[in-house]
Amino acid sequence: MLKAMFPSVTKSKMKENGVLILSVKGVKFDLQPGESIRFADINKFVPQQWKVLENTTTALTLGYLSIEKFNGNSVLMELKIGSDGLIGLFVAGKAINFSDFFIGKSITFTLKSLKGLFKSLRTVGLCHGATLETNESDIFSSSKVCVKEICLTDTKSKTVIRHLECLRTVQINSLSYTCTKCSDYKRHKKHAQSKMLLNSDKENVNPVTQKKTDVTEQLRKIAPNLSENQILLITSQIESSSHKHSKGVRWPKEIICMALTIYNRNPSAYKNITTNGWLNLSSESLLYLYKNAVKQKPGIIPTMMAWIKNEAVRLRVETEGYYGGVLLDEMSIQEDLQIVNHGKGTSLFGLVDCEPEVMLMHYSNEEKCESKLANHVIQYTFHGITGFRWPFANYPNAQAAPADIFITTWKCIDALYEWGFKPIYLCMDGSSNNRAFLKMHFPENDPLLTRMVASHYKNPLRKMIFVMDPCHLIKKTVIVCYLVE
Helix, strand or coil: CHHHHCCCCEEEEEEECCEEEEEEECCCCCCCCCCECCHHHHHHHCCCCCEEEEECCCEEEEEEEEEEEECCEEEEEEEEEECCCEEEEEECCEEECHHHHCCCCECCCEHHHHHHHHHHHHHCCECCCEECCHHHCCCCCCCCCEEEEEEECCCCEEEEEEECCCCCECCCCCCCCCCHHHHHHHHHHHHHHHHHHHHHCCCCCCHHHHHHHHHHHHHHHHCCCCCHHHHHHHHHHHHHHCCCCHHHCCCCHHHHHHHHHHHHHCHHHHHHHHHCCCCCCCCHHHHHHHHCCCCCCCEECHHHHHHHHHHHHHCCCCHHHHEEEEEEEEEECCCCCEEEEECCEEEEECECCCCHHHHHHHHHHHCCCCCCECCEEEEEEEEECCCCEEEEEEEEECCCCHHHHHHHHHHHHHHHHHCCCEEEEEEECCCHHHHHHHHCCCCCCCHHHHCCEEECCCCCCCEEEEEECHHHHHHHHHHHHHHHC
């Protein structure tokens, strides 16, 4: 770090009173106060790599896009400078502690301090994630606390895993481009995997595993054209029939996924298959546990976004499949307050729970803070152009106002872009609140003049197409025509 800040510095080792110490020469500090500048003129002295995102009388927000790209997107580094001299740094929306990089939390408005700030920011290294080798892909394929990404640098492209709680930056003078959160997770996961393999390679081979291997080999000899999934299904049926009780059966992950697919499509058909003895499959109570593996809390849940990302990778969704739209659907629900007890306390479910900005907006308008029972819920679903479909967020409300829909919708769109998905259109029904929400994006012109195409709320280079659900429009037209007749 000294070499980076003071290029002419020289270091040497010497003994003093019998103790070996490090001597540094050539460190010079300029104690002269620099030229003062006004807060309104700071944007004129910003380096070319930094772009002005927001400039007001009280705050200046600068943005820097990283050279490295993850899933085709650069990482945004935001620097916020307040008129009171306080500064803050955010990487991909995560606040960074300046003390980790020996940078103060405030600056003086001088040309020298401003240059020093941007020079110090060069020492902030981004976390590239933990590099994933070819033989390590299966270890992290089913993890819900990390997500796979394609890291593209100047030299090469590599597959990495990033923890959901990634620090986003690496320690100063770090020899690697991986933060402690990502590296520790990969190390612990590999240690657990190696320990499991070590136990499986002991001399006392498990007879059940040996029997399953023999059955698999015999099936391949009898019917060589059977696929791997068919062989797995047959071996699971043989193993489950050998147990006296279903609680002793350990189902493979692929069989659980197949059972979930059938059950989600038609629960009654799944019940007929199992009760009539066509197939031995897991019980419905076990499927409930896997179906609700991610707790459906209101808002954007990182584990849910990691799940949709990993599922798209598992299904080998093509690049075009990551483009699609957001389906907005508000439905009425019955007012119901539920009290759920868990290990750490008690939680209430059934109340209005939207984004913090929405709740604060209601508090400021009504001048009181009170909880209300939700009678509607907004569900957001991503629908790719190749057919990949996944509901990823919901917000219980009391019939959301257009401003509420505006905030939650753009929060969801930003979350999809952050996880590698690219929504290009928004589809919704023609309710009065949705129409008012649509007109908020066209304050000066008729939406039809621009063919219902609006600029992205945060990135003007992106476009968002607004689509009214044809089914609702046709239904409404038929009703109106019937009433007129």
